[in-house]
Amino acid sequence: MAELASAVPAPQVAPEAAKTAKLKTSKFKVPGEGSSAAISVATVIVLIAIWALVTNMGWVKPLFLPTPQAVFQQFYEYLTGAANDKPLWQHFLASMFRVFSAFALACVTAIPIGIAMGMSRVMRGIFDPPLEFYRPLPPLAYLPLIIIWFGIDELPKVLLIFLSCFAPLALAARSGMRSASQEQINAAYSMGASYMQVIRHVILPSALPDILIGMRIAIGFGWTTLVAAEMVAASVGLGQMVLNASNFLRTDIVIMGIIVIGVVAYMFDLLMRWVERRLVPWKGRM
Secondary structure: OHHHHHHOOOOOOOHHHHHHHHHOOOOOOOOOOOOOHHHHHHHHHHHHHHHHHHHHOOOOOOOOOOOHHHHHHHHHHHHHOOOOOOOHHHHHHHHHHHHHHHHHHHHHHHHHHHHHHHHOHHHHHHHHHHHHHHOOOOHHHHHHHHHHHHOOOHHHHHHHHHHHHHHHHHHHHHHHOOOOOHHHHHHHHHOOOOHHHHHHHHHHHHHHHHHHHHHHHHHHHHHHHHHHHOOOOOOOOHHHHHHHHHHOOOHHHHHHHHHHHHHHHHHHHHHHHHHHHHHOOOOOOO
8 A cells, every 4th residue: 555655646736826825825915015116117107297298388487397308308418428518427427436435435334333332332322422413414514614624625525425324324233233132142042152153143134134224225315415515616426517507597407417316326226125135035024
């Protein structure tokens, strides 16, 4: 009988049925589940259609809101170098250098300081007061002081963006160090882990989702501060391009620059989301 039972093949399950059986574990839905990409694309299309309708029908003057065609025309002229200004790629590269060099410097410094603040009351006592003091201040508030101290070269521009990125990164890292539960820490100690091994294998992986969220928030603050940073005697940059166009009431160039800045920031946010899914696939599933 044993030989006969082993000779009978096991029933095969269709791949679709197996996938459905694997995913369908409850009749209740998870809040927010499902992709929203199609809805986002439809929303953008509707907004552009409303914009085109309002401007082409003449309901809003071009000085306040130009047509999408006029904005696209300026984008094409800047892209091909036909505009009475530097080409778009020069503005783009200058702004990318300022934002991402400041962001990289903030990651190198703020994340270790935030981790130290989460692990040591001494470090928390040292860094918490200055962080909480300058964090609510708008960058324009201390921009004159930075100019007095560091002049009008590239350093004050990068420094201003760095300061806007530093605080959210440090606070996110400090908050993330408290994400590991006491049960996880005690379980690691009970299996013979040392203090540094607990930090490396338990606390830091638990803090990684908060650190990545802090990076997404920080780069958003960096792009927000870009226009203020490029007010400091800049001759090239997306923020400078927008400011210069606003002086001549070129609303089409202003909107074009705003769209470019927003699209670049959104693309980087999508990149950070992809990195988050790769590095912390367990987020939201525990």
